[in-house]
Amino acid sequence: MNPSRPAGACRALVIFGATGDLARRMLWPSLYALHRDGLLPDPFQLVGAATRPVPDAAFVERVREAILASSNGDHFDQAAFESFAGRIRYVAVDTGSEGGLASLEAALAPGEGGVVYYLSTAPEHFGPICQQLGRSGLAGAGCRVVVEKPIGTSTETALAVNEAIGTVFAERQVFRIDHYLGKEAVQNLLALRFANAIFEPLWNSNAIEQVQITVAETVGIEGRWGYYDGAGALRDMVQSHLMQLLCLVAMEPPASFTPSAVRNEKVKVLWSLRPFTRESVATHTVRGQYAAGYVEGRPVPGYLEEEGARPASDTESFVALRAQVDNWRWAGVPFYLRTGKRMRQRSSEIVIQFKAAPFNIFAGIGQQLTANVLLIKLQPHETITLTLMHKKPGLNEVHLGEVPLNLSLADALGAGRRRIAYERMLLDVLRDNPALFVRRDEVEAAWRWIDGIVEGWQAAGQKVRPYDAGSWGPSAAIALTERNGHSWRE
């Protein structure tokens, strides 16, 4: 255990929504791993807060089960868990009523250092919880608040949520999580782009024909109908994860690796996104919803047959769109974004397709050239592949083919333990490092762009198109790229 307490260190972390899905699947397993690796300060209290009363021992048992069920369960160590459990308290709170945080106040051990409040609740509770923390005197200068996406459901609601948090916490105390930024492979994008000189001269519209960003999932809505049906793929995935990936691909080199320098460049990309109009929404976006089908050989129900489904829901589980970054670097380069549930494969990747060679000297001998592609695979395996044209070996006439120059990061760097993205994010909150968190202006700029799409869909009455579970989405998504002479790389 780390016995030292660095300056500015926190003395406790409180999770609101401590029995919820996110806390169970990600937060407790991540905190356990940080504890086991000696990365939490000492002393450091962990307080679970939720509405129902649960005895401490029963809560600790739930935490143990959650760790065992997670990917960190493979490295479970009973002795480490026992000392971890020694940090945990559970309190029942009523965030909706005056004095509803008295139990929390009583449970927090006094001491030096601030408290981190992790709001793992629905966004409508963010404001009320912050207000209550403020009124109870629990939100002092050393405290931090962590909030999950989605921050609101539109610019207007995001502004209101940010405003409500902002009346209690200063912006430097607010950590807005987009867990994609905690993924090793996503952070590696910055290293790939800005620690290697070879890419920069080519990273623009002179050399790049198109960019594709795909986050395909095989899972369905995983029992989250209540949340998901109100959000849909555009708000759940595009507004956050895909737009963050887009920013990392399209941003200018920051002047330094400081949090504000990096986040300034990202927000500039968001401001450069061409707003959608009613007309362009119709031609540049596709909404889909999965019907029953087969995923990885297993039959799965359609979206409308999921548990708790609302009949005739028009919520999209798939979105494909063509974005345009209107600045000097990217003028004219389409950025195709695509995400969906119940797709053929789990795969998150960025495809940078370069322009074709300006002239084909092999045309006279019947050889076609394929443009080079840089494929950055983020999930499930991290690989970087550059496709090159080569001459197939042999004494016959010249035959050309495509060959991948393939780098598996796990093979090259050793696999190590795959960490949950939240481990990194939680550690950065404790270290008071906001670089990987989304700033207020970023969230609001992203919503402005998304609002344009939602308004266009509503104005045109653009309905979801069905696609079979286990496919790559509705055929209209293929037409979206083909209209420009492009095609999805699958």
Ligand code: BG6
């Ligand atoms: C979450 C979304 O933010 O990201 C989920 O709410 C989605 O709907 C998940 O399944 C995907 O995350 P990952 O890390 O599994 O790619």
